[in-house]
Amino acid sequence: MAKLIYFYSAMKGGKSGILIPMAYNLEENNQRTLVVKPGIDTKGDDHIVSRSGAQRKIDLWIDKNESFLSDANLSRIFEMDAIIIDEAQFLTKEQVEELWTISKRLDIQVIGFGLRANFKGRLFEGSRRFFELADELNELPIIPLCKCGEKALFNARKINGAYTMSGEECIIDGSDANITYEPLCGNCFLKEVVLPEKNMQYLKKI
Numbered sequence: 001m002a003k004l005i006y007f008y009s010a011m012k013g014g015k016s017g018i019l020i021p022m023a024y025n026l027e028e029n030n031q032r033t034l035v036v037k038p039g040i041d042t043k044g045d046d047h048i049v050s051r052s053g054a055q056r057k058i059d060l061w062i063d064k065n066e067s068f069l070s071d072a073n074l075s076r077i078f079e080m081d082a083i084i085i086d087e088a089q090f091l092t093k094e095q096v097e098e099l100w101t102i103s104k105r106l107d108i109q110v111i112g113f114g115l116r117a118n119f120k121g122r123l124f125e126g127s128r129r130f131f132e133l134a135d136e137l138n139e140l141p142i143i144p145l146c147k148c149g150e151k152a153l154f155n156a157r158k159i160n161g162a163y164t165m166s167g168e169e170c171i172i173d174g175s176d177a178n179i180t181y182e183p184l185c186g187n188c189f190l191k192e193v194v195l196p197e198k199n200m201q202y203l204k205k206i
C-alpha cells in the first residue's frame with residue numbers, strides 16, 4: 001500500500017535540492033509524478049528552484065480553498081503513481097487529509113516537503129496534520145545551522161534586520177524586501193526572539 005511521507009526541516013534545509021532529483025528519479029523509473037505547490041507560494045513562479053540552480057516545473061498549483069478531490073484534480077491524480085508537494089506546510093489540514101485518503105484509497109504515493117514550524121515556533125497547520133497522519137516522518141539530512149553553530153530548529157522572522165514575533169503567519173521569503181528569515185537553534189530563538197519582546201511571565205505560558 002502506498003505511503004504518506006513527510007520530509008521536514010527548518011528553512012535552508014535543502015528541500016528543493018532533494019525534491020527535484022526525487023521527482024526526476026521517479027519519472028525515470030516510469031512513475032508518473034505530479035509535482036504540486038500551494039498557491040500562496042509564488043517564489044520561483046511555476047518552477048521549483050534549488051540553490052544549486054536545478055529546476056523542476058510544477059504540474060499543479062493548489063489554492064487553500066481548493067480540493068485535491070475536485071473532479072478536475074482527481075482526473076489528473078488518477079493517472080499518477082506519485083504526488084510530490086513542495087512547501088507542504090502551507091496546505092490546510094483538510095488538504096492533507098485528502099492526500100492521506102488518496103495514498104490509502106488510490107494507492108498513490110504522496111510525499112510532502114515542508115517546514116516544521118512557523119516564525120513563532122509553532123507547527124504550521126499543514127505540518128501538524130502530516131505529523132499526525134504520515135506513515136513516515138523524515139527530518140531532511142541537510143541540517144541548517146544556527147549562527148552559533150548548533151542545529152537550527154526555528155525560522156526566526158526579521159523586519160528590517162530586527163527579530164519579531166508579530167505579523168501574519170504566511171509571508172513568503174522574498175515577497176517583502178523588509179522581511180527576512182533566519183534559522184536559529186532553540187537557545188538563540190528563546191534568548192533573542194522570544195524574551196526580548198516578552199517579560200519572564202511569558203515563560204509560564206509556554
Ligand SMILES: [Zn+2]
Pocket residue numbers: 146147148149150184185186187188189
Ligand atoms: Zn544558536
